[in-house]
Amino acid sequence: MSVADTVITVEQARKTYGGKGARGAAPALDGLDLTVARGTVHGVLGPNGAGKTTLVRILATLLRPDAGRIEVAGHDVVREAYAVRLRIGLLGQHAALDEELGGRQNLELFGRLHHLGARRARARAGELLERFDLTRTGRKAVSQYSGGMRRRLDLAASLITEPEVLFLDEPTTGLDPRGRAEVWQSVRSLVGGGTTVLLTTQYLEEADQLADRISVVDAGRVIADGTADELKAAVGGDRIDVVLRDAGQLGAASALLPAAPGAVTVDADRRLLSAPVTDRMAALTGVVRALAEAGIEAEDIALRRPTLDEVFLHLTGPGDRVEEPA
Numbered sequence: 371m372s373v374a375d376t377v378i379t380v381e382q383a384r385k386t387y388g389g390k391g392a393r394g395a396a397p398a399l400d401g402l403d404l405t406v407a408r409g410t411v412h413g414v415l416g417p418n419g420a421g422k423t424t425l426v427r428i429l430a431t432l433l434r435p436d437a438g439r440i441e442v443a444g445h446d447v448v449r450e451a452y453a454v455r456l457r458i459g460l461l462g463q464h465a466a467l468d469e470e471l472g473g474r475q476n477l478e479l480f481g482r483l484h485h486l487g488a489r490r491a492r493a494r495a496g497e498l499l500e501r502f503d504l505t506r507t508g509r510k511a512v513s514q515y516s517g518g519m520r521r522r523l524d525l526a527a528s529l530i531t532e533p534e535v536l537f538l539d540e541p542t543t544g545l546d547p548r549g550r551a552e553v554w555q556s557v558r559s560l561v562g563g564g565t566t567v568l569l570t571t572q573y574l575e576e577a578d579q580l581a582d583r584i585s586v587v588d589a590g591r592v593i594a595d596g597t598a599d600e601l602k603a604a605v606g607g608d609r610i611d612v613v614l615r616d617a618g619q620l621g622a623a624s625a626l627l628p629a630a631p632g633a634v635t636v637d638a639d640r641r642l643l644s645a646p647v648t649d650r651m652a653a654l655t656g657v658v659r660a661l662a663e664a665g666i667e668a669e670d671i672a673l674r675r676p677t678l679d680e681v682f683l684h685l686t687g688p689g690d691r692v693e694e695p696a
């Protein structure tokens with residue numbers, strides 16, 4: 371990737387709330403590195419408290435880093451904050467829309483706040499309502515919008531200024547599957563228009579769906595980086611899933627799988643065993659034979675790639691840090 375194609379550069383970013391030497395405070399960013407290429411969607415994936423919002427706020431010039439070289443669209447976020455602001459859009463975790471106003475009015479207001487001029491603001495609001503399929507909301511106040519509609523309006527508002535780079539901080543947290551799918555569709559259409567997107571998420575599926583590259587963040591640093599496929603491959607390639615007819619035989623069957631006992635996951639409800647494999651065909655034939663010899667009946671045996679959930683667990687280690695979003 372040539373330097374000209376790099377739109378976001380983060381080198382060794384550090385931030386501790388309450389100041390560098392704040393006593394007892396763990397750093398929110400602890401030497402974080404990140405590079406984002408123009409016209410791509412970059413996913414920042416991490417659990418609660420990983421440092422995602424801190425990173426986005428620093429990139430959007432809302433928060434000063436303690437240290438690091440951080441550039442957005444060719445400008446330093448500290449020394450050239452104004453130049454950065456002219457080139458970015460931000461969709462925060464908690465967005466600011468006027469509840470009493472309708473979608474069109476909100477967008478026109480945002481346009482005026484960004485010095486677009488009345489006519490330009492009106493035209494831009496119209497374009498964005500069209501693009502995010504919000505024209506039929508009419509005069510309905512935002513307070514009556516569904517979650518998905520509201521997030522689409524948030525997205526439209528963050529695009530008023532036609533930003534070169536757009537930051538989306540957990541754009542679909544709290545949405546139902548339908549709202550989520552609507553927002554995904556909108557994000558995909560953005561990239562077609564040339565916008566570079568940095569998106570944070572706790573949803574592995576979301577990063578897998580939208581992001582060209584993914585940085586997995588934990589405790590303020592990147593612990594893995596790559597395409598979804600590369601991350602999956604790094605975790606040890608394929609897995610074998612075995613569904614038994616009789617849950618009572620899960621223990622006996624798990625001992626027959628070609629993996630260390632600790633590497634086998636057991637899902638008793640689904641009568642499912644899952645284990646990493648190195649040689650696909652040898653594992654498949656070996657497991658079929660071993661089960662038959664032990665008289666254990668399988669309902670299904672399948673080889674598959676690991677899910678991003680498994681990748682994430684593998685990278686961050688076992689623990690209770692991955693919480694359900696509120």
Ligand SMILES: Nc1ncnc2c1ncn2[C@@H]1O[C@H](COP(=O)(O)OP(=O)(O)OP(=O)(O)O)[C@@H](O)[C@H]1O
Nearest residue numbers: 387397398416417418419420421422423424425572
């Ligand atoms: N304003 C603040 N003052 C003090 N500490 C903060 C502040 N904001 C965040 N932190 C701390 O910094 C760390 C990183 O928080 P951050 O909000 O960046 O995480 P996150 O990845 O966005 O989490 P979430 O998924 O919950 O939004 C956490 O330990 C958090 O408690």
Ligand SMILES: [Mg+2]
Nearest residue numbers: 422423424463
């Ligand atoms: Mg956050």
